[in-house]
Amino acid sequence: MAHIAPLPADTTPELSDDFAIFEEILGFVPNSLLTMQRRPAIVKGFGVLTQAVMSTDSEVDLGFKRLLAHFCSRAAGCQYCEAHSLIAAEIHGVSHEKVQAIWEYKTSDLYTDAERVALDYALAAGSVPNAVDDNLMIEMKKYWNDDQIVEILGAICLYGFLNRWNDSMATELEDSPKAMGNEVLAAGGWTGGKHVK
Numbered sequence: 001m002a003h004i005a006p007l008p009a010d011t012t013p014e015l016s017d018d019f020a021i022f023e024e025i026l027g028f029v030p031n032s033l034l035t036m037q038r039r040p041a042i043v044k045g046f047g048v049l050t051q052a053v054m055s056t057d058s059e060v061d062l063g064f065k066r067l068l069a070h071f072c073s074r075a076a077g078c079q080y081c082e083a084h085s086l087i088a089a090e091i092h093g094v095s096h097e098k099v100q101a102i103w104e105y106k107t108s109d110l111y112t113d114a115e116r117v118a119l120d121y122a123l124a125a126g127s128v129p130n131a132v133d134d135n136l137m138i139e140m141k142k143y144w145n146d147d148q149i150v151e152i153l154g155a156i157c158l159y160g161f162l163n164r165w166n167d168s169m170a171t172e173l174e175d176s177p178k179a180m181g182n183e184v185l186a187a188g189g190w191t192g193g194k195h196v197k
Contacts, residue, residue: 012043032169053155062092068155072123074123080166118152121136170195172196178196
C-alpha cells in the first residue's frame with residue numbers, strides 16, 4: 001500500500017498539460033505524479049526535465065532510452081520503474097519481442113553491441129555505489145559519441161529520481177505495467193514488491 005495516496009488527476013487543473021506529457025509517454029498518468037501533485041511545482045519541474053531528456057530532437061532512440069531506464073531501475077531495485085520503463089519502451093517503438101528478451105540482452109541477436117555496452121553502463125550508473133569506471137567509459141566511447149553519452153546519462157539520472165521517489169512512497173503499480181512485469185520480468189524474479197497490493 002502506498003505511503004501517501006495519489007490524488008485524482010483533476011485535483012490540480014493547472015497540471016493538465018503537464019499530465020498530458022506523461023499520458024503520451026505511458027498512455028496514462030502515473031500514480032507517482034498523482035502523488036507528486038501535492039506540490040505542483042515539482043510536477044512542473046519534473047515535466048520540463050522529462051521533455052528535455054526524452055526530447056524528439058535526440059541522437060539516441062527514444063525507445064532505447066526507456067530500456068536504459070529499465071536497467072538503471074533494475075540496479076536501484078525499483079520494481080515500479082522497471083515495469084513502467086518497459087511499457088514506455090514499447091510505446092516508443094521497441095518491439096515486444098525485444099522487450100521479452102530483456103533478460104538475455106547480452107546474448108540476444110535483438111540487441112547490438114552498442115546497446116549491450118550502454119545497458120551495462122545503465123546498470124553501473126544506477127548502482128550505489130556508482131560502478132562506472134574507466135574501462136566501461138572506454139567501451140562506451142567505442143560506440144557512442146560524447147553528445148550521445150550525455151543523453152544516455154540524462155535518461156539514467158531522470159529515472160534515478162523516479163526510483164527514489166517510487167520506492168520511498170511505495171507507489172502502487174498500475175494495471176498495464178503490472179501486467180508487463182508479470183509477463184516479462186517475473187521470470188527473472190520480479191514480483192512488484194511493495195508496489196502491488
